[in-house]
Amino acid sequence: RKEVEQDPGPFNVPEGATVAFNCTYSNSASQSFFWYRQDCRKEPKLLMSVYSSGNEDGRFTAQLNRASQYISLLIRDSKLSDSATYLCVVNRQAGTALIFGKGTTLSVSS
């Protein structure tokens, strides 16, 4: 099983739609979880951290399920500007570096 797995998509949705991405991780000792956003030919940027209790930032909601070892990202009321690749990021274990998933591509159309 790969350390971090994501459905590559693409997810093609109309403006205003709600879309959800899932990501699974293999190391049960992982402690840190993040979603990064990467626009085409640009650098990744942190979208949000994922906390155990789940967290929300405007139209974005992140959830963590430790028992099943997956994290999710929900985007409500999609905008054209949400079109990007979303990277799931997990730390391998305490003291070591982050592991990036290959990303899920979202395309929002009008």
Add this chain to the structure above:
Amino acid sequence: NAGVTQTPKFRVLKTGQSMTLLCAQDMNHEYMYWYRQDPGMGLRLIHYSVGEGTTAKGEVPDGYNVSRLKKQNFLLGLESAAPSQTSVYFCASSYSPPSGIYNEQFFGPGTRLTVL
């Protein structure tokens, strides 16, 4: 603040040539990283540094060397470039250690390297 900058933005090398990629950050971050990103592979860590004068191997270190002589700079060297090193290279820095719960890595704009 410029954040994280990378030099050069583009480069074409011939097999066997050497080059150094420069990363600079002005955020006084202790931690710095070099990644490569290839289609279908995602970001993979090459080397990282937890402070001035220290470096450590990441997931794919072979064929690369690094140095962190100054806190703000992290250099990535290719001693003898190979076509397999054609990639986009991203440098990143962070205030917190990689395992930190609130760790956020700030990335540079990337260097697109082609090895012929």
